[in-house]
Amino acid sequence: MNLSPVIIAIPMYFTLMAVELVYEGLTKRRTYRLNDAVTNINTGVLQQLTGTFVAIIKIGVYILVYEKLALFYIEPSWWSFALLMVLWDLCYYWEHRMAHQISLFWGGHVVHHQSEDFNLSVALRQTSTGFIWGFPFFLPLALMGFDPEQFVVAGGFNLLYQFWIHTEHIDRMPRWFEAIFNTPSHHRVHHGRDPEYIDKNFGGVLIVWDRLFDTFTREEQRPHYGITKPLRSWNPVYANFAHYIDLWRVSRRARSYRDVFRILFRKPGWLPDYLGGYQTPTPIAEGAYRKYEISAPLRRNLYILVQFVGALLFNALYLFKHSAFDSSVKVAAALWIIWTTIMFGLLFERLNRGLFFLEIFRLATIPAGIYLLMNSGFALPTWILVVAAVFAVGSLFFLLRLSRTEAKLGLA
Numbered sequence: 001m002n003l004s005p006v007i008i009a010i011p012m013y014f015t016l017m018a019v020e021l022v023y024e025g026l027t028k029r030r031t032y033r034l035n036d037a038v039t040n041i042n043t044g045v046l047q048q049l050t051g052t053f054v055a056i057i058k059i060g061v062y063i064l065v066y067e068k069l070a071l072f073y074i075e076p077s078w079w080s081f082a083l084l085m086v087l088w089d090l091c092y093y094w095e096h097r098m099a100h101q102i103s104l105f106w107g108g109h110v111v112h113h114q115s116e117d118f119n120l121s122v123a124l125r126q127t128s129t130g131f132i133w134g135f136p137f138f139l140p141l142a143l144m145g146f147d148p149e150q151f152v153v154a155g156g157f158n159l160l161y162q163f164w165i166h167t168e169h170i171d172r173m174p175r176w177f178e179a180i181f182n183t184p185s186h187h188r189v190h191h192g193r194d195p196e197y198i199d200k201n202f203g204g205v206l207i208v209w210d211r212l213f214d215t216f217t218r219e220e221q222r223p224h225y226g227i228t229k230p231l232r233s234w235n236p237v238y239a240n241f242a243h244y245i246d247l248w249r250v251s252r253r254a255r256s257y258r259d260v261f262r263i264l265f266r267k268p269g270w271l272p273d274y275l276g277g278y279q280t281p282t283p284i285a286e287g288a289y290r291k292y293e294i295s296a297p298l299r300r301n302l303y304i305l306v307q308f309v310g311a312l313l314f315n316a317l318y319l320f321k322h323s324a325f326d327s328s329v330k331v332a333a334a335l336w337i338i339w340t341t342i343m344f345g346l347l348f349e350r351l352n353r354g355l356f357f358l359e360i361f362r363l364a365t366i367p368a369g370i371y372l373l374m375n376s377g378f379a380l381p382t383w384i385l386v387v388a389a390v391f392a393v394g395s396l397f398f399l400l401r402l403s404r405t406e407a408k409l410g411l412a
């Protein structure tokens with residue numbers, strides 16, 4: 001399969017986020033912040049970008065195990081797919097649970113929990129490294145002989161289901177539904193950083209696994225979202241490596257390899273006594289918690305939003321057509337996407353002289369990149385190059401005025 005259901009559903013994601021935003025406009029209940037939502041989506045962009053390079057490895061390993069080690073082969077059918085959906089979700093439960101309970105694995109999942117808001121954009125906040133630790137949990141399905149194509153589709157539908165449960169605007173579903181399936185109420189608990197909610201409700205589609213393995217907790221009060229050590233950054237690349245950086249720093253201070261092993265493979269927050277001992281999550285006093293927020297001026301937010309929308313169009317082109325790119329173009333396009341996501345994160349926090357010139361250079365690469373793409377043999381109509389050039393020039397003039405205005409106000 002060239003495209004997973006997750007990528008095909010991208011237009012649906014943004015349509016539902018638009019519906020949620022309209023609903024918030026009508027109800028005056030705010031769960032979105034521009035800087036947080038853009039960062040959420042950009043981590044998802046990086047995850048999909050990583051997938052264009054490593055997905056072939058993951059499915060290749062699955063196929064290898066399926067062809068060489070499968071105990072038997074299950075003929076694809078509607079009943080085998082239904083069974084696979086259930087077993088896929090069981091594998092997901094244990095992969096997800098271990099991602100919370102083993103610190104090294106937590107580094108590949110923490111990205112999804114860093115947002116201090118809870119809305120549909122958080123569903124897109126995904127890790128670029130989690131596949132390293134998580135994929136082996138699904139190989140038993142290959143040993144059982146489930147068809148690789150059905151495996152990919154089942155995983156895609158599992159993740160599609162989980163999109164809608166990232167919202168505060170749905171209170172409770174009917175009792176029978178809440179008893180069997182994962183719901184917004186159950187998943188709000190999972191994203192809570194309150195001690196009573198930590199490491200609860202790991203199910204993907206089905207909540208029955210949590211009830212069966214004693215990890216279920218009912219939502220009793222509105223959670224505080226995020227992680228116990230807040231990221232305090234809008235940089236999506238740093239978000240993917242912050243926990244690993246922390247592990248590296250702490251491991252260097254360990255007095256033995258045994259303690260290094262414990263730091264990596266015990267619960268997140270575990271430290272030997274001489275480094276302070278286990279970092280116990282503490283309750284949050286009502287009104288005492290403050291979300292991370294660096295308020296950029298309105299015009300800078302507007303500039304970032306317009307650039308973000310433009311970048312999303314190119315990201316979509318890349319995700320849907322990257323298989324048609326030659327290797328050098330694919331790598332160059334991927335590096336541009338990574339650079340762009342970093343720039344947006346940095347611009348939300350400041351606009352200094354260095355960032356100003358970096359952004360000018362990034363704007364220049366927009367029409368230049370389209371031109372090189374067209375000359376590499378990739379078919380694009382000429383009008384796209386014209387639009388890209390006009391967009392870059394218009395953005396440059398706006399950026400110049402923005403920089404001068406902020407300099408006068410002492411913001412740059």
